[in-house]
Amino acid sequence: MLIGDVARRSGVSARMLRHYDALGLVRPTGRSHAGYREYSSKDIQRIFHIESLRSLGLSLREVRRALEDPSFTPAELVADLIRQTRERIAAETELLTRLRRIDAVEPSGWEDVFQIVALLQALGSKSAGKRQSAALSSVDDVPLPVEALVEAALSESDPNVAGALRWALAQSGEESLALLAEGLGSPAAEVRARAVQSIAEMPNDGATTLLREALTTPDLVVRRHAALALGVRGVADAVPTLIDMVVEGTNDVDAADALSALATRPASAKRIATKLADRLAEDGVEPPARRRLTQALADIPGPTASKALTDLSHDEDREVALTATYILGLRAAR
Template sequence: MLIGEVARRSGVSARMLRHYDALGLVRPTGRTTSGYREYSDADIERLLHVESLRSLGLSLRDVGRALDEPGFAPAMLVDRLIQDTQERMAADSRLLTRLHQIKATGPGDWSAILGAISLLQAVHSENSAHRQRAALRAGESGLSAEALVDALLAEPDQNVAGALRWALAKRPGGLDRLAVAAADPDPVIRRRAVTALAAIDENSGAASVLEQSLADADPDVRRIAALALGRRGVGAAVAVLIELIAVGDHDVEAAEILARDESDAARIVTLLTDRLGADPDPSVRSRLVQALAEIPGDAASKALTELGTDADETVARTAQAIGSLRAR
């Protein structure tokens, strides 16, 4: 079969077939009496093998090695191709995200597009100072909430993250993306998302996502959500706030938050005393007793009177001292 016919039937251009010949990759085994290249059935089969391997992303050099070297290990090559493909897909995904972010800014001309690109590059800079300056600029620019959320979820520096949360507070939107991130398998991403949700206006619907985070497996996520909801007077946070007191994690802040909720004081006292009675650790019991001191009302006073006879001397004395102060 002559080169023109091979090109027509295989879809490989005559120019590429000549290139394959020059490389020794697919050489026609015959020549016509006029000197034209003539491909045998075996040559055509090799050409099909070459094209099949190229479709996997192999270079021409690797194709030649795969076909001609007896000791060539295809498994290692396939592993490399998988890694290369995954990296290309990740790069394409990042590019697509960046394009959506630019589109979301609503640029009307090339100047606006270039400004958005510059700002997006800055918030992802390797230099934290550059990222922080960009975050502060983003608060007044047209950068979308979604772009800010993406930068925030990837931000390890607390100062930069604070600037990004400030910028996000000035932008409507972003809640859906934060809600998805609050359920991310990575606890670091969940912490960043919940911290951002805690800073969002309480009328935005963030509270429902924060309530779900009260049952998170990560104690930091639970704490961030509980403190935020407690400040908003959400009763669902009470149990987690009491546990924060018990373990000594932001216990003073948690006690102060519980003390503000006078309408639910009786239930809070009951939960505190139940938790206290279930823990033999003196330090835990002392923290819970001190938390009772912050709770207003008769229920807390009665609980302190009863704890004045506690078997643990430190707990009893603390309760007595607090009770006497409350009685004045």
Template sequence: MLIGDVARHSGVSTRMLRHYDALGLVRPSGRTAGGYREYSAEDIRRIFHVESLRSLGLSLKQIGRALEDPASTPSALVSDLIQWTEDRLEREQELLKRLRAIDASAPTGWQGVLRIVELMQGLNSTSAARRQQAVLARPEGVSVPAELLAGAVLAESDPNVAGALRWALARSGGDGVATLAAGVHSEDVDIRRRAVLAIAEMSEAPGVTTVLADALGDPDTTVRRHAALALGRRGVTGAVPTLVGMVVEGAGDVDAAEALGTLSQDPGCADRIITALVDELAAHTANSAVRIRLAQALVELPGTTVRDVLRQLAHDDDPAVALVASAFVGVLEARSPEDRGDEDS
């Protein structure tokens, strides 16, 4: 069969058939009297073998080795091809992410596009200082996609860079909550911690309270504490048990006490908080440090009940507890009647 006939039946162009011949990949078995290439049935089968392997993504060099080298096994070649394809897909996914980030920024000119590309390159630096500089050096008037910053927050292990990213994200004017919410449900506890910290600083974004409330059920203590502090500042009473636990455990107890003070502005919640703290006092009669922390938390709360509890503690059998409680009673009594919650003065 002549080359033109082979091209028509196989779908492989005459130019490609000549290229196969030049490479020694598929050489026609014969020549006509006029010197034209003549392909045998075996040659045509080899052409289809080459085309099949090309459809898998193999290079012509790899195909030649596969067809000629007895030591080349299909399993080894396919394994190499899988690895190469996975690497290529990863590179293309990274490119797609960059393109989407640029599109999300709605650039009005090439300067904006170049700035986003520069930011992404900076965030991929191995230097923490370089990553932080890339975040903080954003010029005025350039919009940075919130999703890009949110993704960087979840991946950032350096605390200084992470802080800069959270700052930039909170001021980005975009909505990165969806990306961060996915991080809250990650199997990686470090990612969950980063996500909750970042969400806690996005006070104006919709959906924040819902995501933080879900995080109160996280199996990780640190995640629950971050969520409780943020929710307490937002007036969400569901954070009370975790906040009281933080006071007892001495983990962020000052911040927890302040959050409980915020929640106590609701009279109904104030009674609930006072009851919880008093119950903990009764449960830790032998632990001076815990009782002092509980007294410190009580002084943040309004009402006469708090003063009554502290006056009782001023006569506690533990001298350290009694001394601290006496000091707090003096502080409360020095406050104005409005601050003290006195009915009469």
């Protein structure tokens, strides 16, 4: 079969077939009387083998080795191709992400693009100082893409950098909330904790809604962060978790402060004081927990808290009685 016929039937151009010939990959078995290349069925089969291997991403040098080197096994070849392909996909994905993030900021000119790229590179730096500087610079004329900020906040372990990233997110408005909500559903506990901490520092109503939802999560750390933030925002749903925190001795001072912030109205103060007194009366509450509950009553105004403290001043636990008596003295002096 002449080269033109082979090209039409195989889909490989005559020019490429001549290139294969020059490289010694496929040498035509014979020549016609006029000197034209003639390919046998075996030659054509080899062409198809070459094209099959090229479709897997092999270079012509690798194709030659695969066809001619008996020690070059398919398993070795395929494993190497998988590794190369994964590396290429990772690189292309990283590039695509960077381009999307630049596009999201809608740069007005190349100078904006250069600044965004520099900030993104700093945000991914191994230096905590550079990452922190990038976060603090992200609210300037050319801000960092919100997606990049959220990703950085959810992966940052340095407390100073994490604080700067949360501050930057708080300046971004509600745009980041959907991404942070995804973080709350992460299988990684540390990511969930970072997500709720970031949401807690955002002052908008959308953040409050997410924090309310976080109160129902089975993740205890997330619930605690959400309760503390909601207490400051005046959301009474946080009261049960805050009282649990006082009992457990986990951020109990912050929890007591949040309960105090929630007790600004008489009705709220009465409910909180009643719940604290009820926990104090429960069987099985350890003495240290009872003392913390008594201390939590100190900043709860109103007669319900005062009555509970009066009862506690006669408690069998001497430390609880002394604490209640001391608090009552302070309340009387106000």
